[in-house]
Every structure is written in structure tokens, then in C-alpha cells.
Amino acid sequence: xxxxxxxxxxxxxxxxxxxxxxxxxxxxxxxxxxxxxxxxxxxxxxxxxxxxxxxxxxxxxxxxxxxxxxxxxxxxxxxxxxxxxxxxxxxxxxxxxxxxxxxxxxxxxxxxxxxxxxxxxxxxxxxxxxxxxxxxxxxxxxxxxxxxxxxxxxxxxxxxxxxxxxxxxxxxxxxxxxxxxxxxxxxxxxxxxxxxxxxxxxxxxxxxxxxxxxxxxxxxxxxxxxxxxxxxxxxxxxxxxxxxxxxxxxxxxxxxxxxxxxxxxxxxxxxxxxxxxxxxxxxxxxxxxxxxxxxxxxxxxxxxxxxxxxxxxxxxxxx
Amino acid sequence: xxxxxxxxxxxxxxxxxxxxxxxxxxxxxxxxxxxxxxxxxxxxxxxxxxxxxxxxxxxxxxxxxxxxxxxxxxxxxxxxxxxxxxxxxxxxxxxxxxxxxxxxxxxxxxxxxxxxxxxxxxxxxxxxxxxxxxxxxxxxxxxxxxxxxxxxxxxxxxxxxxxxxxxxxxxxxxxxxxxxxxxxxxxxxxxxxxxxxxxxxxxxxxxxxxxxxxxxxxxxxxxxxxxxxxxxxxxxxxxxxxxxxxxxxxxxxxxxxxx
Numbered sequence: 001x002x003x004x005x006x007x008x009x010x011x012x013x014x015x016x017x018x019x020x021x022x023x024x025x026x027x028x029x030x031x032x033x034x035x036x037x038x039x040x041x042x043x044x045x046x047x048x049x050x051x052x053x054x055x056x057x058x059x060x061x062x063x064x065x066x067x068x069x070x071x072x073x074x075x076x077x078x079x080x081x082x083x084x085x086x087x088x089x090x091x092x093x094x095x096x097x098x099x100x101x102x103x104x105x106x107x108x109x110x111x112x113x114x115x116x117x118x119x120x121x122x123x124x125x126x127x128x129x130x131x132x133x134x135x136x137x138x139x140x141x142x143x144x145x146x147x148x149x150x151x152x153x154x155x156x157x158x159x160x161x162x163x164x165x166x167x168x169x170x171x172x173x174x175x176x177x178x179x180x181x182x183x184x185x186x187x188x189x190x191x192x193x194x195x196x197x198x199x200x201x202x203x204x205x206x207x208x209x210x211x212x213x214x215x216x217x218x219x220x221x222x223x224x225x226x227x228x229x230x231x232x233x234x235x236x237x238x239x240x241x242x243x244x245x246x247x248x249x250x251x252x253x254x255x256x257x258x259x260x261x262x263x264x265x266x267x268x269x270x271x272x273x274x275x276x277x278x279x280x281x282x283x284x285x286x287x288x289x290x291x292x293x294x295x296x297x298x299x300x301x302x303x304x305x306x307x308x309x310x311x312x313x314x315x316x317x318x319x
Numbered sequence: 320x321x322x323x324x325x326x327x328x329x330x331x332x333x334x335x336x337x338x339x340x341x342x343x344x345x346x347x348x349x350x351x352x353x354x355x356x357x358x359x360x361x362x363x364x365x366x367x368x369x370x371x372x373x374x375x376x377x378x379x380x381x382x383x384x385x386x387x388x389x390x391x392x393x394x395x396x397x398x399x400x401x402x403x404x405x406x407x408x409x410x411x412x413x414x415x416x417x418x419x420x421x422x423x424x425x426x427x428x429x430x431x432x433x434x435x436x437x438x439x440x441x442x443x444x445x446x447x448x449x450x451x452x453x454x455x456x457x458x459x460x461x462x463x464x465x466x467x468x469x470x471x472x473x474x475x476x477x478x479x480x481x482x483x484x485x486x487x488x489x490x491x492x493x494x495x496x497x498x499x500x501x502x503x504x505x506x507x508x509x510x511x512x513x514x515x516x517x518x519x520x521x522x523x524x525x526x527x528x529x530x531x532x533x534x535x536x537x538x539x540x541x542x543x544x545x546x547x548x549x550x551x552x553x554x555x556x557x558x559x560x561x562x563x564x565x566x567x568x569x570x571x572x573x574x575x576x577x578x
Contacts, residue, residue: 012481138545139545189482196480245478270332294554307560
């Protein structure tokens with residue numbers, strides 16, 4: 001079977017991201033998965049056990065400052081060389097900022113089609129995408145070149161399939177043009193131990209109804225009790241209640257968790273755009289006419305400052 | 320500094336949006352078409368740089384005839400002029416072909432700085448800035464929440480999952496911005512009147528030296544095979560809190576095995 005290249009998404013702090021495991025699971029349906037690690041020195045070694053656990057038969061690695069010290073262009077160059085050499089059946093990347101950017105450059109370098117925000121991929125290369133804020137389901141195909149797709153987190157249930165991958169170090173030959181955008185600093189911002197927003201199985205979000213930044217502690221508390229991530233509506237972010245990287249909706253993140261809890265969120269179409277493919281939706285809002293209730297599998301019309309602490313207490317009791 | 324802002328006309332994301340049944344492209348005919356929201360932040364950033372450092376701001380848009388509404392709207396915010404790439408053969412173009420056309424147009428405009436929104440609200444594909452930079456052989460500083468211009472050096476803060484990165488490059492470069500970067504101005508009455516007289520140059524594929532077979536459906540590198548409307552969600556149980564709302568909420572979560 002042909003190789004399927006999976007470009008690994010990982011973080012220094014948490015290692016291999018769940019979307020990578022989803023991509024390896026998906027890749028096994030299409031051929032033999034090979035993981036591609038593009039990152040800092042030693043990254044492949046550190047990630048190999050996890051990648052093997054989910055079926056990576058081989059790991060290609062390009063590491064070091066030449067790769068990691070610049071914005072995505074060197075990664076695309078290395079990947080393009082690898083694709084030309086191994087002629088994979090497909091190339092999968094994460095449908096996140098960097099994955100899409102690497103894929104964009106790869107598409108131009110290879111004059112190859114690209115499909116983003118893919119939630120399913122058939123053996124014949126037909127991809128399923130969710131479009132227009134989750135209101136349309138689109139089946140698409142790359143018609144020139146190989147299937148080059150970016151996979152949306154929480155699309156596939158990752159299942160282990162043990163393999164023992166060997167690491168092949170790639171020779172890095174990046175050009176001066178690849179080194180035009182230099183990363184001079186990386187600053188970690190407070191995040192804590194919560195799961196990443198787009199990958200979390202549970203997301204608890206707060207909206208304008210939360211009232212102020214301090215009250216977001218309530219949202220965080222419920223998220224922590226449910227083992228989830230914290231999100232925020234645009235109204236809450238614009239009001240300065242919570243940082244922008246946690247914004248769910250049209251101009252923020254798209255999430256598709258098993259459970260989405262909307263607290264004090266009215267459910268404007270721009271917010272729904274980012275969350276309406278969630279499996280189960282629960283809402284608490286003072287306004288019984290709020291559009292969020294049209295989506296919610298369970299809704300509580302009431303004061304979130306009464307309902308949420310009571311719910312938190314009840315969860316603690318049951319634990 | 321010669322700044323070009325990429326603008327896209329998109330169907331209003333606040334209304335019902337569809338794909339056409341005949342050719343699977345975005346239905347722009349029946350939609351209320353507006354400037355892609357994120358592009359307004361790109362225009363604002365360009366105007367701020369011009370105000371601080373001098374230069375000229377040009378709007379570049381690729382789209383059908385009706386995109387002229389969006390061009391006037393964009394110009395009413397303050398840019399100096401616009402270039403409209405319009406050609407019937409462009410209908411059905413994929414992202415790869417679109418980047419080829421935009422790069423060809425930018426090649427004629429000698430921009431020091433190209434600014435665009437980080438994504439459009441219709442496709443949300445996010446690939447255009449890097450595709451264009453790849454074609455032009457210039458830097459791409461994408462996903463900026465802050466942009467600083469110091470002579471010919473650009474520095475951006477780029478939001479990441481973990482925090483942010485500080486990335487620098489020399490001009491010429493492509494910068495894409497999120498809506499956290501600024502607060503776009505509203506067009507003034509004077510601006511709206513002035514926009515009617517600002518020059519709008521139209522360019523066809525012939526002007527750009529791009530063959531019709533390289534774009535549209537003929538040149539597309541991907542195709543939509545079929546599309547269906549996703550059935551709308553229907554609301555489930557809705558209760559009014561009478562002192563037990565929190566407990567009932569947890570009972571529901573327990574039946575769904577979340578607790």
C-alpha cells in the first residue's frame with residue numbers, strides 16, 4: 001500500500017495533539033501512515049512513541065532552527081521535496097493555522113489542489129467538508145495532483161494500532177526565500193492544564209451574560225469539573241471578559257465537541273457558526289427567547305449565577 | 320509606502336448562505352453581498368500606516384461586476400484607488416488559480432506591503448496570503464494581532480494556540496490580520512461622496528497575461544462533487560429555573576454520560 005503522509009501537530013508542553021492521532025487513524029484507511037515531524041531539534045524522538053501507538057510505520061523528521069526559526073515556508077519546502085520523492089497516496093495536515101499555511105504553500109509548489117476543513121476522507125479521495133457555519137455538507141475532490149487535505153480536529157475517533165516506526169532524518173535544504181519571515185520570539189500565555197479549545201471533548205463557553213472578566217471564574221469552574229476547555233462568545237471577548245484566542249464563532253475558532261455548554265450566550269448566527277456541529281448542546285440564558293435555545297438539546301431559562309453554581313455543586317456531589 | 324489591500328466580496332454571513340445547484344459554486348446572485356468583514360480591519364491597518372508613514376493605499380479585488388458595490392464601500396473608508404480584476408472566465412476558480420491571478424495583479428502594482436484579512440467568512444480557507452507570498456517570493460506574516468512598521472522592517476505579533484509569536488520581515492511582504500488588530504473606522508459622509516470619484520482600474524485576464532484555461536472550472540485543481548443542506552438542529556427540552564435548574568441540568572448531563 002502507498003504511504004500516506006501525516007504532518008504532525010504537537011506542542012512543547014503537551015506533545016502530540018489529538019488531531020494528529022485522528023489523522024493517523026484516517027490515514028490507515030487510505031494506506032500506510034508515515035508521520036512527518038517538522039520542528040525543533042529532538043522533536044521526532046520525543047514524539048515517536050505516541051506516533052507509533054497510533055500506527056505510524058515510519059517517521060520523517062526535519063528538525064532544528066532552519067525549520068523552526070521561520071514562519072512555515074521552510075516546512076513547506078521540506079515537505080514538497082518529500083512528496084516528490086515518496087509519491088504518497090495523500091498528504092494530511094491539521095486544519096489549524098499552521099497546517100493550512102504549510103498546505104497552501106505546498107499546493108502552489110506542486111500545482112496541486114487543496115481541501116481544507118475536511119471532516120471525512122474516502123479511499124477514492126472524496127472529502128467531506130462542512131461549510132457555511134455548519135449549514136451545508138460538501139463532498140469535494142482534488143482534481144489535480146494528490147489528495148492534499150487539512151483535517152478539522154474532532155472529526156475522527158482516534159484509535160490505537162501499534163507500530164514501531166523508524167525515524168528517517170531528512171536533509172534540510174531550505175532557500176533564502178524560505179527564511180524571509182523570522183520568528184524572533186515565542187511567548188507562552190497563561191493556559192493552565194485545560195485541553196486545547198478545538199480538540200476538547202467538552203467546551204464550556206461564556207457570553208455577554210457573564211457580565212465581567214471576574215465572573216468568568218464560574219465558566220472556568222464548570223469547565224474544570226467537566227474536564228473541558230473554556231470558550232467565549234465574540235461579545236464577551238469584545239467586552240474584554242476573556243482573551244481572543246478562546247473566541248468561538250465566525251471570526252474565532254470552530255469547535256465540534258461532544259458537549260458544548262453555552263452560558264449567557266444569546267446565540268447570534270456568528271456564534272452558531274463556530275459551534276453548531278457539536279454533538280450535544282446545553283444552554284443557560286435569562287432570555288427564554290434567545291436563539292441559542294433553538295439549538296440546545298437541553299436549555300435552562302434562568303439566572304446563570306444561580307444555575308451554574310448549583311450545577312457545579314451537584315457535579316461535586318456525584319463525583 | 321505603497322500598500323495594497325486585498326478585499327473579497329462575500330455573501331453576508333448573518334444571512335442564509337447556499338451553494339448553487341447548477342455548478343456547485345457559492346450562490347452570490349441571491350445573497351446580500353458585503354465586504355468580507357476581516358478585510359475592513361486590513362483596510363483600517365493600511366490607512367493607519369499611510370497616516371503615520373505616508374504613501375498610497377490601493378484596493379485589489381477579484382470578482383464579478385457586482386463587486387463594484389464593495390469597491391465603493393471599501394474606498395469610502397479612505398483608500399486612494401482600486402483595481403478590479405474581472406473576467407467571465409474566472410467563475411469557478413479554485414484557491415490555487417485565484418492566487419495565481421492575484422499574484423499577477425500584484426506583480427503590476429509594485430506593492431511594498433500587501434495586507435489582507437486572515438480569512439474570508441465564506442470559505443474560511445486561510446490559504447491566500449501564503450499562496451501569494453509563495454508565488455511572489457516574498458515574506459508572509461500571517462495571523463497578525465499587531466503590526467509595527469519601522470522603515471522597511473515589519474514586525475507582527477501572531478496569535479498561536481500557546482500564546483503568540485513575534486515575527487519580523489523586510490518589505491516587500493504580505494501581512495494578514497485578525498479582527499483583534501484594530502477597530503475599523505466608519506465611512507464618513509465626505510468619504511462616501513469622495514469614493515464615487517476615486518479611480519477604479521479594471522484588469523482582465525489578458526491584461527494580466529493569464530490564460531483562461533488556467534482559471535475557472537477548466538483550471539480548477541479541486542471540484543465540489545455534491546452538496547446538501549445540513550438539517551437544522553431542533554431544540555430539545557427547555558425548562559425554566561425554579562430553584563432546581565442547576566440540578567436538572569446535571570441530571571441531563573448524567574443521562575448523556577457527561578457526569
